[in-house]
Amino acid sequence: xxxxxxxxxxxxxxxxxxxxxxxxxxxxxxxxxxxxxxxxxxxxxxxxxxxxxxxxxxxxxxxxxxxxxxxxxxxxxxxxxxxxxxxxxxxxxxxxxxxxxxxxxxxxxxxxxxxxxxxxxxxxxxxxxxxxxxxxxxxxxxxxxxxxxxxxxxxxxxxxxxxxxxxxxxxxxxxxxxxxxxxxxxxxxxxxxxxxxxxxxxxxxxxxxxxxxxxxxxxxxxxxxxxxxxxxxxxxxxxxxxxxxxxxxxxxxxxxxxxxxxxxxxxxxxxxxxxxxxxxxxxxxxxxxxxxxxxxxxxxxxxxxxxxxxxxxxxxxxxxxxxxxxxxxxxxxxxxxxxxxxxxxxxxxxxxxxxxxxxxxxxxxxxxxxxxxxxxxxxxxxxxxxxxxxxxxxxxxxxxxxxxxxxxxxxxxxxxxxxxxxxxxxxxxxxxxxxxxxxxxxxxxxxxxxxxxxxxxxxxxxxxxxxxxxxxxxxxxxxxxxxxxxxxxxxxxxxxxxxxxxxxxxxxxxxxxxxxxxxxxxxxxxxxxxxxxxxxxxxxxxxxx
Numbered sequence: 001x002x003x004x005x006x007x008x009x010x011x012x013x014x015x016x017x018x019x020x021x022x023x024x025x026x027x028x029x030x031x032x033x034x035x036x037x038x039x040x041x042x043x044x045x046x047x048x049x050x051x052x053x054x055x056x057x058x059x060x061x062x063x064x065x066x067x068x069x070x071x072x073x074x075x076x077x078x079x080x081x082x083x084x085x086x087x088x089x090x091x092x093x094x095x096x097x098x099x100x101x102x103x104x105x106x107x108x109x110x111x112x113x114x115x116x117x118x119x120x121x122x123x124x125x126x127x128x129x130x131x132x133x134x135x136x137x138x139x140x141x142x143x144x145x146x147x148x149x150x151x152x153x154x155x156x157x158x159x160x161x162x163x164x165x166x167x168x169x170x171x172x173x174x175x176x177x178x179x180x181x182x183x184x185x186x187x188x189x190x191x192x193x194x195x196x197x198x199x200x201x202x203x204x205x206x207x208x209x210x211x212x213x214x215x216x217x218x219x220x221x222x223x224x225x226x227x228x229x230x231x232x233x234x235x236x237x238x239x240x241x242x243x244x245x246x247x248x249x250x251x252x253x254x255x256x257x258x259x260x261x262x263x264x265x266x267x268x269x270x271x272x273x274x275x276x277x278x279x280x281x282x283x284x285x286x287x288x289x290x291x292x293x294x295x296x297x298x299x300x301x302x303x304x305x306x307x308x309x310x311x312x313x314x315x316x317x318x319x320x321x322x323x324x325x326x327x328x329x330x331x332x333x334x335x336x337x338x339x340x341x342x343x344x345x346x347x348x349x350x351x352x353x354x355x356x357x358x359x360x361x362x363x364x365x366x367x368x369x370x371x372x373x374x375x376x377x378x379x380x381x382x383x384x385x386x387x388x389x390x391x392x393x394x395x396x397x398x399x400x401x402x403x404x405x406x407x408x409x410x411x412x413x414x415x416x417x418x419x420x421x422x423x424x425x426x427x428x429x430x431x432x433x434x435x436x437x438x439x440x441x442x443x444x445x446x447x448x449x450x451x452x453x454x455x456x457x458x459x460x461x462x463x464x465x466x467x468x469x470x471x472x473x474x475x476x477x478x479x480x481x482x483x484x485x486x487x488x489x490x491x492x493x494x495x496x497x498x499x500x501x502x503x504x505x506x507x508x509x510x511x512x513x514x515x516x517x518x519x520x521x522x523x524x525x526x527x528x529x530x531x532x533x534x535x536x537x538x539x540x541x542x543x544x545x
Contacts, residue, residue: 026360026527030520032512034359038067038352039411042329043344043507050343051333052088052231052379053302060329060351064307064376067355071362073309073374076395084306086389087234088379091122094296100252102259103290114253115217120246121230122297129248129293131201133159133260133286137275138166138182139191139203145177149281155200159291161257162195163208163268164188167276172210176279192249202248202293206257209269210276214254221335222501227251231382233389234301250293260286304330306386307376308395309358313530314367321402323530324373325522326387326478327354328380328408332501339503344510346500349411351376353519360523368530370402380408380478387478391485398485402536403445403529406438406479406491409500410518411510418498425471427495429461432517435493436460437474440467441540442488448532449490452525458517467545486541492522 041047041063047056065082068075075082095115102110118127137149139162149162166175166182175182182190188205195203207213217224257268264286266274271282307329313319327350331343342348358374373396377386394401414430429435434453439446453460464473474480479489494514499505529536 026364027520027523029360029363030356030516030523032516034356035352035515035519036512038355039344039348039507039510042348042351043342045340045342049333049341050329050331052304052330052382053090054333056333057304057330057378061305061307061376061378064329064351064355068307068309068358068374071309071355071358073311073358076308076310076373082307082309084308084390084393084395085303086306086386086393088231088302088304088382088385089234090300090302091230091297092300093228094298097296099294100256101292101294103292104288110259112253112256112259114255115215115224116253116256116293117216117224117227117251118295119227119249119251122295125297125299127248127295129159129202129250129291131157131159131291133161133204133289133291134283135161135261135271135286136283137271137281138163138208139188139195140166140182141194142166142177142182145279147177147279147281149283150195150198151281151283153283153285155195155198157199157201158285159202159204160195160200161204161206161260161286162188162191163206163272165208165211167279168208168210168272169276172208172212176276188249196247200247202250204250204252206252206254206268209254209272216251220501221337221339222332222341225332225335226382229382231379231385233385235389235392260289260291304378304386306378306390308390309374310396311358311361311367311372313369313371315369318369318533319371320397321400322371322373322396323402323526324375324404324482325354325357325526326375326377326404326406326482327351328378328386328478329376330378330381330386332381335503341501341503342506344505344507345409345411345497346505347380347408348507349409349510349515350407353407353410353515353522356519357523357526361527368527369533370530372526372530377478384478384481387481391481398487401482401487403442404479404482404487404489405522405526405529406477406489407493407522408477408491409493409495410522411512411515412494412497413511413514414495414497421498423498423500426497426500427464427471427473428497429495432458433461434458434518434521435464435495436462437465437491437493438479438483438489440465441483441486441538441542442536443539444532444534444537445488445490445529448528449525452521452528456517456521456524458521483542486538486543488536488538490525492518492525494518
């Protein structure tokens with residue numbers, strides 16, 4: 001293997017010098033005009049955000065199947081034409097029969113009907129959480145700042161109420177602690193491991209008053225809509241390992257925190273100010289009150305499609321191998337207030353790129369050595385279910401899948417607005433830079449990727465190409481379903497921007513110059529993989545990690 005790795009770059013250079021001329025016709029067929037035409041339809045309000053299980057998704061699937069037929073792609077499953085249907089088991093909050101009750105001895109109970117959300121997902125049809133409540137400030141233990149919200153309290157078998165973030169400045173714009181993890185809206189992720197070690201019955205998270213948010217729905221309606229339902233593939237008969245004995249985390253509305261604190265002599269706003277000004281915990285047991293949370297679930301089954309088409313290769317041997325292009329075409333639906341999550345970049349861009357790439361391959365004068373598949377998957381946004389189903393039930397022989405190229409969010413470039421945005425976790429790339437994830441399993445695949453970048457005059461950013469990176473991007477898109485099967489993967493993106501998962505991710509904000517470059521680059525990357533004459537060796541399989 002070592003000797004092969006030494007000669008692989010030399011083989012690649014010779015191969016690329018020949019292949020550049022052969023690709024010109026297909027490459028030039030990818031045009032801004034066609035990208036925009038498909039984008040304007042798939043990201044239109046009429047498709048209502050392409051939510052899984054909703055009519056807009058079905059319309060998008062039909063559109064893709066029509067495109068596949070018109071281009072001349074072969075359906076791998078003639079019985080279902082270009083569709084691969086699968087079933088999702090869906091549980092949805094039954095709000096009418098769910099409630100939160102504050103029980104005070106000698107007084108009437110108070111019922112709070114504001115929205116709340118529970119993680120991990122609820123098993124069964126109903127869950128009840130009941131117990132005393134302890135207010136524990138920000139829920140932080142931080143040795144560097146000599147601060148511990150749990151120092152003088154016992155939360156075992158109790159419901160603990162905490163705020164997000166950490167002691168803030170007067171304006172609420174930044175923490176007073178010199179640790180960036182506390183300054184993020186998702187800081188609770190860093191808190192839970194320690195809190196769980198104290199064995200609470202549940203953890204309730206409320207947004208701190210200085211944040212300006214009263215609920216998770218205020219912060220991001222898309223996330224709230226996502227949490228409203230839990231889904232699993234019907235083929236999954238085993239329990240979700242995330243549903244074990246972990247204490248429940250409950251996102252609550254600030255009105256509930258205020259009701260719980262009534263009679264204590266302190267409001268949530270006053271408690272936050274006291275902590276922020278003294279940098280000392282203000283934790284205490286909320287006496288003579290019992291909290292009871294009742295969540296009822298409704299169950300349903302929904303059938304949704306993947307779309308798949310194939311171009312057969314020309315080499316008598318290599319045509320049995322398939323290079324699969326992959327993109328998800330679902331998104332988040334609507335916000336319930338008249339707004340549509342159009343998902344122009346996420347991921348109408350990748351969806352449209354696959355249409356154009358397929359057309360480019362069809363227009364090539366000479367068919368490629370390997371076969372090329374085009375897989376549009378649904379249900380990515382709710383759990384990568386479409387790609388998981390295809391990986392478990394492939395329409396081609398799984399051992400013959402040479403590589404998978406995932407395209408997710410390739411229509412934007414970094415702008416001044418992204419630079420000044422307060423949105424967290426932005427990874428948007430500027431100029432001719434591509435966010436590259438994958439290639440870790442195969443030296444050959446990584447070399448092809450790097451040579452294609454050089455050929456196209458583009459630059460790869462590998463910052464997030466680490467399975468142990470805290471943002472976990474290696475696991476956050478559909479390629480991971482195939483990597484887990486030891487199929488080598490590449491994932492191309494221009495990154496997350498200020499409009500990520502917002503209703504402002506619209507067609508008008510697509511940068512068609514960058515979109516065109518990315519689509520042509522992804523085409524050439526797949527072309528070069530499909531034409532590579534030697535095996536795409538997997539020398540670092542995922543199963544060995």
